[in-house]
Ligand SMILES: NC(=O)C1=CN([C@@H]2O[C@H](COP(=O)(O)OP(=O)(O)OC[C@H]3O[C@@H](n4cnc5c(N)ncnc54)[C@H](OP(=O)(O)O)[C@@H]3O)[C@@H](O)[C@H]2O)[C@@H](O)CC1
Ligand SMILES: Nc1ncnc2c1ncn2[C@@H]1O[C@H](COP(=O)(O)OP(=O)(O)O)[C@@H](O)[C@H]1O
C-alpha cells in the first residue's frame with residue numbers, strides 16, 4: 001500500500017471524482033457512511049450512549065456532519081459541536097444545510113465547552129489531512145477538553161492536530177484517539193512510535209477511491225501487506241535438492257551468548273536454507289550440535305569468541321552478529337569479511353555495534369548488504385541521536401543511500417530503507433515479540449532468504465520481515481503475549497513462509 005502525502009490524497013480525491021463521474025459531496029457521504037457503519041457494527045454503539053460529534057470547518061468536519069446526521073436518523077443520542085471559523089469548505093456548508101431540524105449544531109468557544117461524560121463516545125471530525133498549522137484557541141481548548149474527558153474517542157481520518165507525514169511541535173494540542181478510522185490508505189504518522197498515543201488502534205475503511213490513480217501515483221514509501229507479497233517466494237520444484245536452496249554461513253555467539261547463535265541457526269534452517277553452517281567459539285560446539293543438529297558446526301580456535309574467518313568459498317550468503325561480542329579479534333574477522341565477501345551479507349547486533357564504534361569499517365560494506373539494527377544499534381551506527389521518529393527515518397534513508405545497502409529499523413512496523421531511498425514498512429508482528437532473541441531469529445531468517453538464489457535483495461528482505469512478524473502472530477494464540485519466546489517465532493516461520501509461496 002502506498003503512503004500518500006496530504007497533497008497526493010487531495011489529488012486522489014479529485015481524480016476519483018472525475019473518473020467515477022461523481023461529486024465531492026457524494027464521496028464525503030461514502031466516507032461518512034463507512035464511519036457510521038463502523039461505529040454501529042464494530043464499536044456496537046447502543047442507543048443509550050451519549051455521542052458527541054465535534055466538527056471543524058473543512059471536509060473533515062463535513063464528514064462529521066454526515067456521521068451526526070446518520071446517527072441521529074438512526075435514533076442515537078447525538079450532540080453536535082462546531083468550531084468557530086472564518087471560512088467553511090463548500091462541502092461543509094452543503095452538509096450543514098442538510099442537517100435535520102432536531103439536530104442543531106452548537107458552536108463552542110474556549111469558555112463554553114461541551115459537558116462530556118466519561119462513558120460517552122466522541123467522534124473527532126475537527127481536522128484531517130487539511131491541517132495547516134498547530135491548533136490554538138478554541139480548537140486547542142476543545143481537543144484538551146476531549147482528552148481530559150475520559151470518553152472513548154474515535155477520530156475520523158486523522159486524530160485532529162496530528163500532521164499526516166510530518167512532526168508537530170512539542171506540546172501542541174492533538175486528540176488522543178482510541179480508534180482512528182482512515183480512508184482507504186494509512187498515513188505515515190500512524191506507523192511511528194511517537195504518535196501511538198494519538199492514533200490508538202487504526203483501521204482502514206475502503207471508500208472506493210480510484211485504484212488506477214493510486215497505481216499511477218509515485219511515492220517513495222510503502223506499507224507492505226500480505227497481498228503484495230503473496231506468491232513472491234518461489235514454490236519448491238519437484239526435483240529440488242538441498243543444493244537448490246543455498247548454503248548459509250552464520251558467524252555468531254560468544255561466551256554467555258551462545259543462545260543467540262542457536263536461535264539464528266534454527267531460524268535460518270526454518271527459513272528454508274538448503275544447508276546451514278554456523279561458526280561459533282569452541283565452547284559453543286556441544287550447545288549448537290545438540291540444539292540444532294540439522295546445522296553443521298565450525299568451531300573457532302578460541303574458546304569464547306570468534307577470532308578467525310573460515311574459507312568463504314562454499315557459501316551463498318553470510319550472516320554475522322547475533323551474540324558475537326566485540327572482541328578486537330572478532331572485529332578483525334568482521335573487517336576481513338567485509339573486504340573479501342563476494343556473496344550477500346546480513347549484519348546484525350554486535351557486527352553493527354562494531355560498525356558504529358569503528359566507522360571506517362562502514363566504507364567497506366559491500367553494496368546490497370542487509371543491516372538489521374534496532375533503534376539503539378542504529379543510533380550507534382550513525383553516531384547521532386535522532387531528534388524524532390521522522391528524523392530517524394531521514395537518517396535511515398541517508399545511511400542506505402550512502403552505503404548502497406538495505407537497512408532495517410526494527411520495532412513495531414519495522415522500516416526498511418533501500419539504497420534508492422524508498423522506505424518500506426512491515427505490517428506484521430505484535431508486542432509479544434518484544435523479547436530477547438526475536439532479533440536473532442530475524443537475522444537467521446533473512447540469511448536463509450539471502451542465500452536463496454532466486455530472490456532479489458529487496459524481495460528477500462521484505463519476505464523475511466513479513467514472515468518474521470507473521471510467525472510471531474501465528475505463535476501468539478498458543479503462547480499469549482507474555483509467554484511468547486523467540487523460539488516460538490522459529491516454530492512458526494515455516495507456516496508463515498508457506499503463506500507467501502507462489
Ligand atoms: N481525500 C479523501 O480521500 C477524502 C477526504 N475526506 C475528508 O476530507 C478531509 C480533508 O478535508 P480538508 O482538505 O477540507 O481539510 P480539513 O482537515 O477538514 O481541514 C481544513 C480546514 O481546517 C482549517 N485549518 C487547518 N489547520 C487549522 C488550524 N490549525 N487551526 C484552525 N483551522 C485550521 C483550514 O483553514 P485554512 O488552513 O484554510 O485557514 C480548513 O478550513 C480528510 O481528512 C477526510 O476527512 C472525505 O470527505 C472524502 C474522501
Ligand atoms: N511491539 C512489537 N511489534 C512488532 N514487532 C516487534 C515488537 N517489538 C519487537 N518486535 C520485533 O522483534 C524483534 C526484536 O529485535 P531485537 O530488538 O534485535 O531483539 P534481540 O536483540 O533481543 O534479538 C524485531 O524484529 C522487532 O521488529
Ligand SMILES: [K+]
Pocket residue numbers: 060124125126127128155156157158159160
Ligand atoms: K479528525
